[in-house]
Amino acid sequence: MEVAERLGLEDSTTWKDLDGNNRPFRSFEVWQNIRSRKQPVMWVNAVWFSQCIPRHSFHLWLVIKNKLKTQDRLAVWEAGSETNLRLMCCPLCMTDRDSRDHLFFRCSFAQQVWLTVRSMVNMEDIDGSWQSILGWLDLNASSKKTEYIIGKLVIAASTYFIWQERNNRLFSNNKASAEVVSEKIKGIVRLRLMGFKLKSGATNQRWLKKWNIVSSEAEIDPG
Structure with missing residues (x-):
């Protein structure tokens, strides 16, 4: 002093x-x-990347970590009466207790959604199993190609809106069809794509056309 x-x-x-x-x-x-430090997981760049939709990325992080309050986890915690636990079933398909792997995307309702939106990113060979989805994310997490960036957006948006629909049915009895949920996913991803700064080129032009975006809506500029 x-x-x-x-x-x-x-x-x-x-x-x-x-x-x-x-x-x-x-x-x-x-x-x-x-803070504690660990090696970054392989999928980190599949969840957090500059073009992501933050609320979708946070939700996808919970999905990957299996931290959503699905019915299989509630049963492990013994939440609710034994009768309530026996009555638990997926609010989307009403055939099985919901779990992370069931909801994304083995449930018949979620499968309809996934089959619709995956064609928008040429992921027809990726089935509805969570292991298949996670394998794709691990493989393409750090890719800068437009195709894979859009794929990551679609996966995150799909998990987000399917979980939202599940909760709507469970807690407010509001129901939307698989077609409506699919359109929500495509709509939010399309809106995000309109803010992209894409390099000019035939490949990116094809993606803009596939998502029904005219060139003037997305800036064609290196980024």
């Missing part, structure tokens, strides 16, 4: 970083020092 005053300096709080260097105190520096 006295030294600082003699030198005409103001007091400041410093924080020693991981390399032992004194740095100005910021919450960012504290967080970098105290």
Whole structure:
């Protein structure tokens, strides 16, 4: 304090970083020092990427981590009476207890949605099993190609709106058809694509045409 005053300096709080260097105190520096570190998972760039829709990405992260409150997890927690647990079934197809792997996309309702939207990203060879979806995400997570970016958007939007429809049926008794849910998915992805800055070229033009976007709606510019 006295030294600082003699030198005409103001007091400041410093924080020693991981390399032992004194740095100005910021919450960012504290967080970098105290947080645990692990190797990034293979699918990280499939969930979080610059063109993502944040709420969809957060939901997809929960899906991948299997953290949604599906009926199979509630049964493990023994939530509700034994009678209620026996009566649990998927609100979408009414044939099986819902789970992550059932909802995305083995449920007959979800399967209809997936079969409709996957054709928009040339993913006809990817079936409705979650392992198949996750394998595709792992394989193409870091790709910068338009095709794979759109594919990631479609997968995230599909899980988001199928889960939303599941909750609507379970808690408010509102029902939408698989066609309506599919159109919601295509609509939100199309809206996101309209904000893309795409390089000019025949391939990107084909994608714009496939999604019914005229060139003037999407900026054709390297990005």
